[in-house]
Protein backbone atom coordinates (compact mmCIF):
# COMPACT_ATOMS: atom_id res chain seq x y z
CA UNK A 327 0.00 0.00 0.00
CA UNK A 328 1.44 3.33 -0.98
CA UNK A 329 1.54 6.20 1.47
CA UNK A 330 0.38 8.84 -1.00
CA UNK A 331 -3.18 9.26 -2.20
CA UNK A 332 -4.55 9.47 -5.71
CA UNK A 333 -5.13 13.19 -6.22
CA UNK A 334 -7.95 14.90 -8.11
CA UNK A 335 -7.39 15.86 -11.73
CA UNK A 336 -9.61 18.83 -12.46
CA UNK A 337 -10.27 20.94 -15.51
CA UNK A 338 -9.78 24.62 -14.69
CA UNK A 339 -12.57 26.66 -16.22
CA UNK A 340 -11.04 29.93 -15.00
CA UNK A 341 -7.56 29.26 -16.36
CA UNK A 342 -8.95 27.84 -19.59
CA UNK A 343 -11.05 30.94 -20.25
CA UNK A 344 -8.13 33.13 -19.31
CA UNK A 345 -5.61 31.45 -21.60
CA UNK A 346 -7.85 30.18 -24.40
CA UNK A 347 -6.44 26.70 -23.72
CA UNK A 348 -7.82 23.61 -22.08
CA UNK A 349 -6.03 23.59 -18.72
CA UNK A 350 -5.85 20.50 -16.50
CA UNK A 351 -4.68 20.63 -12.90
CA UNK A 352 -3.18 17.67 -11.04
CA UNK A 353 -3.82 18.70 -7.45
CA UNK A 354 -0.78 17.34 -5.63
CA UNK A 355 -1.31 20.05 -3.02
CA UNK A 356 -3.94 17.70 -1.59
CA UNK A 357 -1.48 14.97 -0.61
CA UNK A 358 -1.73 14.44 3.16
CA UNK A 359 1.74 15.96 3.68
CA UNK A 360 0.74 19.00 1.58
CA UNK A 361 2.92 18.36 -1.48
CA UNK A 362 3.76 15.85 -4.22
CA UNK A 363 6.94 14.96 -2.27
CA UNK A 364 5.07 12.23 -0.43
CA UNK A 365 4.88 10.14 -3.61
CA UNK A 366 8.61 9.69 -4.01
CA UNK A 367 9.65 9.99 -0.40
CA UNK A 368 6.89 7.64 0.74
CA UNK A 369 8.10 5.09 -1.82
CA UNK A 370 11.71 5.48 -0.64
CA UNK A 371 10.73 5.09 3.03
CA UNK A 372 8.77 1.93 2.23
CA UNK A 373 11.77 0.43 0.46
CA UNK A 374 14.07 1.29 3.40
CA UNK A 375 11.60 -0.23 5.86
CA UNK A 376 11.41 -3.45 3.83
CA UNK A 377 15.19 -3.58 3.83
CA UNK A 378 15.20 -3.55 7.63
CA UNK A 379 15.95 0.09 8.42
CA UNK A 380 14.35 1.10 11.70
CA UNK A 381 14.60 4.89 11.60
CA UNK A 382 14.71 7.71 9.08
CA UNK A 383 16.87 10.81 9.02
CA UNK A 384 16.22 13.91 6.90
CA UNK A 385 17.85 17.31 6.74
CA UNK A 386 15.02 19.14 5.02
CA UNK A 387 13.13 21.81 6.91
CA UNK A 388 10.66 21.96 4.07
CA UNK A 389 8.18 19.69 2.35
CA UNK A 390 10.64 16.81 2.06
CA UNK A 391 11.12 16.79 5.85
CA UNK A 392 7.36 16.91 6.37
CA UNK A 393 6.91 13.99 3.94
CA UNK A 394 9.55 11.87 5.71
CA UNK A 395 7.93 12.64 9.06
CA UNK A 396 4.52 11.66 7.70
CA UNK A 397 5.88 8.45 6.15
CA UNK A 398 7.63 7.48 9.40
CA UNK A 399 4.46 7.95 11.42
CA UNK A 400 2.48 5.83 8.96
CA UNK A 401 5.11 3.09 8.99
CA UNK A 402 5.52 3.24 12.76
CA UNK A 403 9.21 4.17 12.55
CA UNK A 404 10.91 7.09 14.33
CA UNK A 405 12.12 10.07 12.31
CA UNK A 406 14.74 12.71 13.09
CA UNK A 407 14.80 15.87 11.01
CA UNK A 408 17.88 18.08 11.38
CA UNK A 409 17.12 21.64 10.30
CA UNK A 410 19.09 24.89 10.29
CA UNK A 411 18.13 27.82 12.54
CA UNK A 412 16.57 29.56 9.53
CA UNK A 413 13.72 27.04 9.34
CA UNK A 414 10.40 28.77 9.99
CA UNK A 415 8.31 28.11 13.07
CA UNK A 416 5.49 26.87 10.88
CA UNK A 417 7.69 24.27 9.17
CA UNK A 418 8.98 23.07 12.56
CA UNK A 419 5.43 22.77 13.84
CA UNK A 420 4.34 20.75 10.82
CA UNK A 421 7.23 18.33 11.25
CA UNK A 422 6.68 17.97 15.00
CA UNK A 423 2.97 17.49 14.44
CA UNK A 424 3.86 14.33 12.52
CA UNK A 425 5.65 13.05 15.59
CA UNK A 426 9.21 13.52 14.31
CA UNK A 427 12.07 14.77 16.48
CA UNK A 428 13.53 18.06 15.32
CA UNK A 429 17.16 18.88 15.92
CA UNK A 430 18.08 22.48 15.15
CA UNK A 431 21.70 22.76 14.06
CA UNK A 432 23.75 25.39 12.24
CA UNK A 433 22.97 28.48 10.25
CA UNK A 434 22.63 26.80 6.86
CA UNK A 435 21.37 23.60 5.31
CA UNK A 436 24.97 22.42 4.76
CA UNK A 437 25.62 22.36 8.50
CA UNK A 438 22.31 20.65 9.30
CA UNK A 439 22.96 18.10 6.60
CA UNK A 440 26.44 17.44 7.98
CA UNK A 441 24.97 16.48 11.35
CA UNK A 442 22.26 14.36 9.70
CA UNK A 443 24.94 12.41 7.82
CA UNK A 444 26.82 11.75 11.07
CA UNK A 445 23.68 10.13 12.47
CA UNK A 446 23.96 7.54 9.74
CA UNK A 447 26.81 5.86 11.58
CA UNK A 448 23.90 3.79 12.91
CA UNK A 449 23.43 1.11 10.21
CA UNK A 450 19.73 0.85 10.97
CA UNK A 451 19.12 4.48 10.06
CA UNK A 452 18.20 5.48 6.50
CA UNK A 453 18.88 8.89 4.99
CA UNK A 454 16.11 10.06 2.70
CA UNK A 455 17.29 12.39 -0.06
CA UNK A 456 14.77 15.06 -1.11
CA UNK A 457 15.30 14.73 -4.87
CA UNK A 458 18.35 12.81 -6.07
CA UNK A 459 17.25 9.18 -5.88
CA UNK A 460 15.77 6.91 -8.62
CA UNK A 461 13.27 5.45 -6.13
CA UNK A 462 12.01 8.96 -5.41
CA UNK A 463 11.62 9.64 -9.17
CA UNK A 464 9.72 6.38 -9.65
CA UNK A 465 7.39 7.38 -6.82
CA UNK A 466 6.76 10.79 -8.39
CA UNK A 467 6.11 9.16 -11.77
CA UNK A 468 2.88 7.61 -10.42
CA UNK A 469 1.13 10.98 -10.79
CA UNK A 470 1.47 10.58 -14.56
CA UNK A 471 0.07 7.02 -14.38
CA UNK A 472 -3.06 8.51 -12.79
CA UNK A 473 -3.41 11.21 -15.47
CA UNK A 474 -2.99 8.68 -18.29
CA UNK A 475 -5.46 6.29 -16.64
CA UNK A 476 -7.99 9.14 -16.46
CA UNK A 477 -7.71 9.41 -20.23
CA UNK A 478 -7.42 13.20 -20.47
CA UNK A 479 -5.66 14.78 -23.42
CA UNK A 480 -2.66 16.99 -22.70
CA UNK A 481 0.10 18.24 -24.96
CA UNK A 482 2.53 19.78 -22.43
CA UNK A 483 3.31 19.44 -18.73
CA UNK A 484 3.99 22.53 -16.64
CA UNK A 485 5.92 22.03 -13.42
CA UNK A 486 8.38 23.72 -11.05
CA UNK A 487 11.99 22.72 -10.59
CA UNK A 488 14.06 22.79 -7.42
CA UNK A 489 16.55 19.91 -7.34
CA UNK A 490 14.81 18.31 -10.30
CA UNK A 491 13.25 15.22 -8.70
CA UNK A 492 9.76 16.17 -9.85
CA UNK A 493 11.03 16.78 -13.38
CA UNK A 494 12.80 13.40 -13.43
CA UNK A 495 9.70 11.61 -12.12
CA UNK A 496 7.30 13.23 -14.58
CA UNK A 497 9.67 12.49 -17.48
CA UNK A 498 9.83 8.85 -16.34
CA UNK A 499 6.04 8.61 -16.25
CA UNK A 500 5.63 10.15 -19.72
CA UNK A 501 8.28 7.83 -21.10
CA UNK A 502 6.63 4.74 -19.58
CA UNK A 503 3.38 5.54 -21.36
CA UNK A 504 5.03 6.63 -24.61
CA UNK A 505 3.41 10.06 -24.21
CA UNK A 506 5.60 12.54 -26.05
CA UNK A 507 5.16 16.19 -25.15
CA UNK A 508 7.25 19.11 -23.97
CA UNK A 509 7.83 19.71 -20.26
CA UNK A 510 7.85 23.36 -19.27
CA UNK A 511 10.20 23.58 -16.31
CA UNK A 512 9.74 26.75 -14.28
CA UNK A 513 12.09 28.26 -11.69
CA UNK A 514 12.17 31.60 -9.88
CA UNK A 515 14.90 34.22 -10.22
CA UNK A 516 17.39 33.56 -7.46
CA UNK A 517 16.77 29.78 -7.55
CA UNK A 518 17.23 29.11 -11.27
CA UNK A 519 19.91 26.44 -11.11
CA UNK A 520 18.49 24.39 -13.99
CA UNK A 521 18.08 27.24 -16.41
CA UNK A 522 21.60 28.53 -15.61
CA UNK A 523 23.01 25.05 -16.16
CA UNK A 524 21.29 24.69 -19.53
CA UNK A 525 22.58 28.12 -20.62
CA UNK A 526 26.14 27.25 -19.64
CA UNK A 527 26.00 23.68 -20.93
CA UNK A 528 27.18 22.25 -17.59
CA UNK A 529 25.70 21.65 -14.18
CA UNK A 530 26.19 24.93 -12.32
CA UNK A 531 26.15 25.44 -8.56
CA UNK A 532 24.56 28.76 -7.56
CA UNK A 533 26.43 30.86 -4.97
CA UNK A 534 23.26 31.53 -3.02
CA UNK A 535 19.50 31.17 -3.11
CA UNK A 536 17.80 34.55 -3.03
CA UNK A 537 14.23 33.67 -4.01
CA UNK A 538 11.29 33.50 -1.57
CA UNK A 539 10.46 30.15 -3.21
CA UNK A 540 12.71 28.30 -0.76
CA UNK A 541 11.34 24.92 -1.84
CA UNK A 542 13.04 25.52 -5.19
CA UNK A 543 16.27 26.40 -3.41
CA UNK A 544 18.60 23.62 -4.48
CA UNK A 545 21.89 25.27 -5.38
CA UNK A 546 22.51 22.54 -7.93
CA UNK A 547 20.06 20.27 -9.74
CA UNK A 548 20.60 16.53 -9.89
CA UNK A 549 22.50 15.11 -12.86
CA UNK A 550 19.35 13.37 -14.18
CA UNK A 551 17.40 16.65 -14.37
CA UNK A 552 20.28 18.34 -16.15
CA UNK A 553 20.50 15.53 -18.73
CA UNK A 554 16.76 15.70 -19.36
CA UNK A 555 16.86 19.46 -19.84
CA UNK A 556 19.86 19.23 -22.15
CA UNK A 557 18.79 16.27 -24.27
CA UNK A 558 15.02 16.05 -23.89
CA UNK A 559 12.01 18.17 -24.82
CA UNK A 560 12.26 20.46 -21.80
CA UNK A 561 11.75 24.23 -21.95
CA UNK A 562 13.23 26.19 -19.07
CA UNK A 563 11.48 29.30 -17.86
CA UNK A 564 12.29 31.72 -15.10
CA UNK A 565 9.67 33.89 -13.39
CA UNK A 566 10.12 36.58 -10.75
CA UNK A 567 9.18 36.09 -7.09
CA UNK A 568 6.43 38.62 -7.60
CA UNK A 569 4.94 36.66 -10.49
CA UNK A 570 5.05 33.47 -8.43
CA UNK A 571 3.41 35.18 -5.45
CA UNK A 572 0.74 36.82 -7.65
CA UNK A 573 -0.05 33.38 -9.05
CA UNK A 574 -0.44 31.93 -5.51
CA UNK A 575 -2.94 34.64 -4.63
CA UNK A 576 -4.86 34.31 -7.90
CA UNK A 577 -4.94 30.55 -7.57
CA UNK A 578 -6.24 30.81 -4.00
CA UNK A 579 -9.11 32.95 -5.26
CA UNK A 580 -9.79 30.81 -8.32
CA UNK A 581 -9.40 27.33 -6.88
CA UNK A 582 -9.49 27.86 -3.10
CA UNK A 583 -6.18 26.06 -2.59
CA UNK A 584 -3.23 27.79 -0.92
CA UNK A 585 0.15 26.82 -2.38
CA UNK A 586 3.74 27.98 -1.87
CA UNK A 587 5.48 30.33 -4.34
CA UNK A 588 7.48 27.25 -5.38
CA UNK A 589 4.23 26.01 -6.91
CA UNK A 590 3.07 29.49 -7.89
CA UNK A 591 6.08 29.60 -10.24
CA UNK A 592 4.54 26.94 -12.49
CA UNK A 593 1.11 28.55 -12.23
CA UNK A 594 2.61 31.93 -13.15
CA UNK A 595 3.32 30.58 -16.61
CA UNK A 596 -0.46 30.59 -17.16
CA UNK A 597 -1.42 33.67 -15.16
CA UNK A 598 1.23 35.85 -16.70
CA UNK A 599 -0.06 37.37 -19.95
CA UNK A 600 3.44 38.21 -21.16
CA UNK A 601 4.53 34.57 -21.16
CA UNK A 602 4.61 33.62 -24.79
CA UNK A 603 6.22 30.21 -24.85
CA UNK A 604 2.91 28.36 -24.89
CA UNK A 605 1.57 29.29 -28.34
CA UNK A 606 1.83 25.76 -29.68
CA UNK A 607 0.27 24.23 -26.56
CA UNK A 608 -3.47 23.58 -26.56
CA UNK A 609 -4.01 21.65 -23.38
CA UNK A 610 -1.38 21.97 -20.67
CA UNK A 611 -1.33 19.70 -17.65
CA UNK A 612 -0.19 21.71 -14.62
CA UNK A 613 1.37 19.87 -11.71
CA UNK A 614 0.00 21.83 -8.74
CA UNK A 615 2.82 20.57 -6.53
CA UNK A 616 1.52 22.38 -3.42
CA UNK A 617 3.74 23.05 -0.42
CA UNK A 618 2.69 23.28 3.21
CA UNK A 619 5.14 25.81 4.57
CA UNK A 620 3.28 29.00 3.60
CA UNK A 621 0.13 30.26 5.27
CA UNK A 622 -1.90 33.45 4.64
CA UNK A 623 0.23 35.50 7.04
CA UNK A 624 3.37 34.37 5.23
CA UNK A 625 1.93 35.32 1.83
CA UNK A 626 1.11 38.76 3.27
CA UNK A 627 4.63 39.12 4.70
CA UNK A 628 6.19 38.31 1.32
CA UNK A 629 3.81 40.71 -0.39
CA UNK A 630 4.92 43.49 1.99
CA UNK A 631 8.58 42.62 1.46
CA UNK A 632 8.34 42.61 -2.32
CA UNK A 633 6.45 45.90 -2.27
CA UNK A 634 9.10 47.52 -0.05
Ligand SMILES: *Cc1c(COP(=O)(O)O)cnc(C)c1O
Pocket residue numbers: 361363388389390456457486487488489490491492493541542544586588589615616617618
Ligand atom coordinates in the same frame (compact mmCIF):
# COMPACT_ATOMS: atom_id res chain seq x y z
C1 LIG B 1 10.39 20.12 -3.50
C2 LIG B 1 9.41 21.04 -4.10
C3 LIG B 1 9.55 21.51 -5.41
C4 LIG B 1 10.72 21.15 -6.28
O1 LIG B 1 10.85 19.77 -6.48
P1 LIG B 1 12.26 19.15 -6.93
O2 LIG B 1 11.98 17.70 -7.01
O3 LIG B 1 13.25 19.51 -5.88
O4 LIG B 1 12.59 19.76 -8.23
C5 LIG B 1 8.57 22.34 -5.91
N1 LIG B 1 7.54 22.73 -5.17
C6 LIG B 1 7.36 22.30 -3.91
C7 LIG B 1 6.18 22.77 -3.15
C8 LIG B 1 8.29 21.44 -3.33
O5 LIG B 1 8.12 21.03 -2.08
